[in-house]
Amino acid sequence: MGLRNVRLLWLLGALALLLAIGATRLAYDRALKAQFAELNDRGANTLTLAAASLSGLLSRFERLPGLLAEQAALRALLRNPDDAGHVYAANRFLRENAERSGASVIYVMDHNGITLASSNYDQLRSFVGGDFSFRPYFTEAMAGGLGRFYAMGTTSQKRGYYFGAPVDIGRDRLGVVVIKIDLEQIERAWAYDGLRIIVTDTEDIVFLSYRSDWLFHTFGALDPARLALTRETRRYADADIGAIEHIRDTAPGGHAVLRAVAHDGGREEFLALRTYMPRAGWTMQVLLPTAGAYQQALALVSSVALALGLLGLTAFSLWQRRRQLAERLAVQQAAAAELEARVAQRTSELKSTNIALQEEVAERRMAEGRLRQTQAELVQAGKLAALGQMSAALSHEFNQPLAAARNYAENAAVYLDRDRVPEARDTIGQILGMVDRMTRISRHLRNFARKPNEQLRPVPLVDAVSGARDVLAWRLDKTGVTLELDLGVPAPVVTGGLVRLQQVLVNLISNALDVIEDGAEDRRLHLCASQQGEMVEITLRDHGPGVPEALQARIFDPFFSTKEVGKGLGLGLSITYNIVRDFGGSLRVANHPQGGAVFTLTLRAASLETVEAAE
Structure with missing residues (x-):
């Protein structure tokens, strides 16, 4: 980029910055005017509602004194002010009307301004006997009109109207009936709603305010004449009348604002809206803090400025990218020739590489075939090893009953030769028992070796355990291991297949026997079962060394074995795991806290009624 272009870029950037500052200032002024207009509308509504509520409160009590002046109890009192009976009746009458109407106090004065009866006659600060002839409401009423006056009570020290x-x-005017309204309740209501409202009297003195430190203060200079009038009527009793430090100004849009000292000593600004209440001669003002308006305007302008900044940054980024793209195109065009020259070279290299890759794929396929063949040979070898162990078991298991049957047959022949038929019959019965035993063992082994195609059905756990125990009886006797059973009463019924469930139990018990044969001192196996809701949990515990935690996650993997080389292919537990999963159950292993491994077999429960229906 040349020097001329750099200067032009800086000039355009400075011009854009000036335009952005001007636009931001203009947008801020417009946003601030809009915020003040919205604040003014909200304050106007608040002012209207507050003035209406205050005027409504005064109007509700305006006619009540005239109505009470017509009541017989009060007229009787004014005719006979010294009669104790009339005084008591008037006091009770005023008390009832004050409670019914919600007035603060109702009292009756004679033509001299002395209070004869009052609704608070029995309170500590009772008005009875008080002289209030100096109050304007008394003089106005004695002149024949309706007296109105706002002041602080000289007796109660409470503000009221x-x-x-x-x-x-x-033709005689004997006295005056007066009602005092407590305006502090409406002041408390404004404070509860979070309103900032102040009300000033005819002398511009604040008598209702959301700030207690502004009460009985003015927003202007104290007029001596007005101050003298206020003290003459004792409007605010003995309160000191002070001035509020403030500044009145104009906000954007021509709205009047008031700046005054805050509670914490700082400065706060309000949008001030006022209205005149002609019937009472009061002026009501609503003060709305303007800090939020400034913040909203600033936030709005900041958002717009941020958006414009992002837009400008995006435009600059696009321009920069287009310039870089042009440079890249030039570089790419320069490199295109070199790239075309390399393409031919790489094409030939890719062809040779492709040929080598095809040869490698062919070799891998041949290796996979050899691997599958090796795995098949390993499985066959495992079968042959299992057949060898099975033949040894059969030889041991069948030799004993055959030898016994031979001895029994020789004994039977001797008994027959001696005509001892009963003993010969018993001996032949023993021979038949041996034959039945060999038949039962042969049936279990045949079922164990057969590949079952049976569907899932209810299986009594007792039958499966009994068959597995018959198959492994020779090993239990040979190793001296005791198989302790706790199947519950009645024993549970599970969902599965009888032959495959026997195979599962045979595999688990055989593994436990292998562990105990390695030299365990406690030669017991515990086979327990219990029904847990819809599932049956079967546990087999041995007293061997247990299964290391690092191997528990792999113990059900095919070809994984913890035995010595030549003592197994690692397929028994894998087959067992898959059979249990086909049953819809689970198989897991853990170590018992007191030693040994615990295999937990979980199967779905069935019922005896289902077994009978299946049969």
Whole structure:
């Protein structure tokens, strides 16, 4: 890139920055005006509702003094102010009406301003006997009108609004009925709603405020004449009237704002909206903090600026990428010739490599064939080894009953020669028992060797265990191992196949016998079964060294064996695992806390009724 292009780029960047700053400032002003307009609308609605609620509260009590002035109990009291009975009746009457209407206090004064009866007659700060002739509501009512006045009570020290109505009997004006309304309840309601509302009286003194430190203070200079009038009427009793430090200004859009000292000593700004309440002569103001408006405008402008910045950055990135792309195209065109020259060379190399790869694939296929043949030979060798062990077992198992049968036959011949027929008959019975035993062993071994095609059905666990025990009886006797059974009463019924379940049990017991034959001191096997809901759990525990944790995950893999070379091919537990999985069950191994391995066989439970139906 040339020097001229660099200068042009810097110039365009500076111009874009100036335009962005100007646009951001303009957008901020517009956003701030919009936020203040929205804040003004919200404040106007709040001001309307607050003024209506306050006016409604005053209107609710405005006619009540005139109605009470017509009541007989009050008229009787004013005719006979010294009669204790009339005083008591008037006090009770005023108490009931105050509680019913919700007024703070209702009381009756004579024509001199002395309180004769009051709803708070029995309280510590009772109005009875008080002289309130200095209050404007008394003088206005004695003049024949409806007295209105807002002040702090000189007796109760509570702020309230007073309504006074004259009591006329004939042409005589004997006294005044006064109702005091507690406006602090509406101030508390505003505070509960989080509103910032202040109300000033005719002398511009704050008498209702969300801030207690502003009460009985003005937002302007204290007018001596107004201050004297306030003290003459004792509107705020003996409270000190002060001034609130503030600044009034104009916000964007021409809205009036008020800046005053916050509670924490800092400065806070409010959008100030006011309305005049002509009936009471008050001015109500709603103050809305403007900090949120500034933050919203700033956030909006920041978002727009960020979007514009991202847009500019994207445009610059695209321009940069296009420039780099042009450079790459030039480099690619320069390298195209060299690439074409290399293509021919690489093509020939790929051909030779492809030929070598095909030859390697052919060799791998031949190796896989040899591997499969080797695996088949290993399986066959395992079968031959199993047949060798089985033939030895058969030889041992059949030789004993054959030798016994021969001895019994010789004895039977001797008994027959001696005409001892009963003894000969018993001896022949022994020979038949030996034959039955060999037949039973032959049947179990034949079933064990046969490849079953049976479907899953209910199998009594007792039958499977009995068959497996008959097949392995010769090994149990030879090794001196005791097979302890705990199948429960009644023994459970499982879902599976009788022959294959016998094969599973034979494999598991045979493995346990192999472990015990290696020199275990405790020569016991524990075969237990228990039904757990819809499943039957069968455990076989030995007292050998157990299975190392590192080998437990591989013990069911094909061709994996922990025995010495020549003592097994590692297929027994793998076959057993697959049979159990076909039954819909599971097989796992763990070590017992007191020593030895525990094989846990879990099968689905069946019922005896299902067995009988299947038969």
